[in-house]
């Protein structure tokens with residue numbers, strides 16, 4: 001970590017461990033505001049996505065994944081929640097974990113102020129099939145991504161350590177750039193139909209490059225650094241991450257090649273590599289868990305575990321879908337729903353529970369650790385409410401999957417409303433975190 005950029009502050013702490021004595025995680029103070037604005041916008045988009053989920057519930061139940069409504073709402077989650085949250089997290093992680101201060105903080109802010117409003121316009125334009133709004137939205141999104149990718153790429157050479165996390169970030173931003181190109185092709189096709197029958201194959205390519213290449217590879221790389229810290233796990237065999245990254249990074253282009261050409265053999269090799277890469281990641285997570293010092297798993301760390309279960313389900317459906325083809329629209333919808341909503345969306349929620357309280361703690365209490373009433377990082381939110389939220393969100397994805405299996409709109413509405421309720425609990429929790437912890441503690445401190 002750069003000495004000029006961060007100050008020693010507490011670890012993720014526990015209710016009983018005073019933050020001052022806990023080791024290790026130190027936010028990069030120069031980029032706290034940058035991360036904070038990204039996290040706030042990401043939360044708004046998660047909420048918007050959850051509301052949108054209720055709206056598209058019947059279309060999901062009937063496997064109507066080509067609907068513009070579904071595509072619009074999907075991007076509230078993928079660009080609005082996931083991509084915005086990842087940008088914010090990288091602006092913290094790069095200085096703290098890799099010793100690479102962000103190259104241009106102002107470019108980071110400029111990227112945010114183009115990307116964040118652009119996502120909303122793009123998603124609304126797609127959902128509403130309004131070309132003018134789509135065009136303004138995609139222009140802002142593209143500029144925002146170009147600025148963020150350039151900034152991150154210019155930051156990476158400054159890193160003091162070039163480990164697997166560093167390599168994962170480099171790979172991930174490359175896949176994000178490809179995602180953008182494929183997305184623009186798909187958007188143009190919505191107006192012109194120029195790729196005709198190839199639409200579903202290009203769409204499948206786009207979403208795998210995006211979800212596996214951009215989001216999952218980031219998750220694998222970031223988890224490699226953060227899980228041992230969050231779990232207090234030392235001495236695990238850490239070779240699985242490297243293998244996972246190689247398999248995933250080779251598997252994505254091979255799958256893309258197989259899907260976009262008629263050489264199905266490449267698609268099958270790609271799928272095999274992706275399955276193996278994902279299995280290696282799961283093995284790595286297990287290795288961290290098996291050596292963890294803290295036996296009790298806190299709420300933030302339960303989300304990634306549940307998310308992995310949904311990702312495993314999606315991984316099992318993947319080869320089935322490739323075998324039966326894109327006409328099995330409900331299987332396809334269940335596959336993306338499980339991997340996206342139950343998998344990567346929930347995984348990032350768990351990491352939010354670890355990262356955001358730490359940043360907020362730094363902003364409110366740095367230098368005041370000994371003052372009475374100052375909460376530990378873990379006391380900034382309710383562990384009980386987090387467990388309720390997890391139960392709601394996990395149950396909601398299961399109900400949605402059942403709804404798709406039964407083609408039941410009513411069940412889909414129930415699942416979507418449950419998901420929205422879980423997100424509302426999350427918003428309430430993070431609002432508490434943002435103002436420095438529960439009111440009674442803050443009041444005590446003032447007294």
Ligand code: HEM
Pocket residue numbers: 065066067070071072074075078079082083138141145179180181182183184186187188190199203206207210211214215336
């Ligand atoms: C970078 C900018 C992006 C653009 C311009 C874009 C554009 C599009 C478009 C136009 C569609 C609809 C295609 C059609 O129905 O024919 C689509 C679908 C989709 N995209 Fe993106 N996308 C972007 C980023 C992402 C990211 C980052 C993710 C995931 C992390 C993602 C995941 C998906 C998924 C899952 C679908 C299928 C939605 C459905 O079933 O309707 N996209 N994208």
